Amino acid sequence: MTKRFGGLTAVDKVDLSIDDGEIIGLIGPNGAGKTTLFNSIAGVYTPEEGSITFDGTELVGKAPHEIARQGITRTFQTARTFNESTVVDNVLAGAMFGRKNSGSLEEERENVWEYLEFLGLEDKGNEDASSLTIAHRKQLELARALASEPKLILVDEIGSGLTPTELDELSRNLQRTRDEFGISVFWIEHVMDAIMNATDRIIVLNQGQKIAEGSPSQIQQNRQVADAYLGGAEA
Numbered sequence: 001m002t003k004r005f006g007g008l009t010a011v012d013k014v015d016l017s018i019d020d021g022e023i024i025g026l027i028g029p030n031g032a033g034k035t036t037l038f039n040s041i042a043g044v045y046t047p048e049e050g051s052i053t054f055d056g057t058e059l060v061g062k063a064p065h066e067i068a069r070q071g072i073t074r075t076f077q078t079a080r081t082f083n084e085s086t087v088v089d090n091v092l093a094g095a096m097f098g099r100k101n102s103g104s105l106e107e108e109r110e111n112v113w114e115y116l117e118f119l120g121l122e123d124k125g126n127e128d129a130s131s132l133t134i135a136h137r138k139q140l141e142l143a144r145a146l147a148s149e150p151k152l153i154l155v156d157e158i159g160s161g162l163t164p165t166e167l168d169e170l171s172r173n174l175q176r177t178r179d180e181f182g183i184s185v186f187w188i189e190h191v192m193d194a195i196m197n198a199t200d201r202i203i204v205l206n207q208g209q210k211i212a213e214g215s216p217s218q219i220q221q222n223r224q225v226a227d228a229y230l231g232g233a234e235a
């Protein structure tokens with residue numbers, strides 16, 4: 001697909017696929033087009049050219065809420081939790097907008113504790129989201145994403161603002177999400193250690209184009225990737 005902003009081609013004929021249960025890293029220097037690609041998948045932007053299919057359904061032209069109902073959800077670089085609400089109500093919001101919403105608030109409220117437990121947040125369920133640390137807020141975003149029962153989660157930079165130990169825990173939780181729920185993860189990250197350790201495959205963008213794709217070790221040894229980072233902004 002291709003996405004332009006006026007004369008700037010932010011995503012330039014990028015072609016990729018994600019299999020069931022894969023964790024795919026998306027890296028590239030600042031301005032490479034990573035967030036624009038995510039926004040195009042999520043229906044925030046409409047690509048000028050190309051196609052995005054999910055489980056055989058064309059997504060281009062669908063609204064973000066329709067795409068969410070198909071089973072694609074996302075977490076944001078700066079956690080977008082509802083801070084005036086309790087932790088459990090934040091997760092409930094994910095369930096109500098998700099793929100298999102039963103329509104019953106009470107039923108969903110029971111169900112969502114499962115996700116809090118999965119991410120070790122059950123003790124905090126009745127606290128306001130505003131009282132959580134950054135790391136816990138990011139876990140909460142993941143819990144809310146899981147509660148929508150997605151097939152694919154788009155994760156936009158969970159690493160920023162976390163200590164290495166906190167990031168390790170979140171990376172492990174992304175892997176557990178894949179292992180236990182069979183959910184695919186497409187993950188933008190600037191913290192290289194995390195993405196190298198926790199992904200099955202990495203796609204590299206530079207100036208809107210896909211310049212490399214391969215296993216973490218192949219990407220680490222790729223000359224073009226090293227040049228892209230050295231030639232442009234910091235990683």
Ligand SMILES: Nc1ncnc2c1ncn2[C@@H]1O[C@H](COP(=O)(O)OP(=O)(O)OP(=O)(O)O)[C@@H](O)[C@H]1O
Binds near residue numbers: 010028033036
């Ligand atoms: N809404 C917009 N309007 C105009 N230009 C935009 C818009 N969004 C992004 N761009 C431009 O598109 C290019 C790709 O930006 P994008 O944010 O997708 O890159 P990125 O790889 O996510 O960068 P970063 O790592 O810094 O978040 C950049 O040149 C950016 O300035």
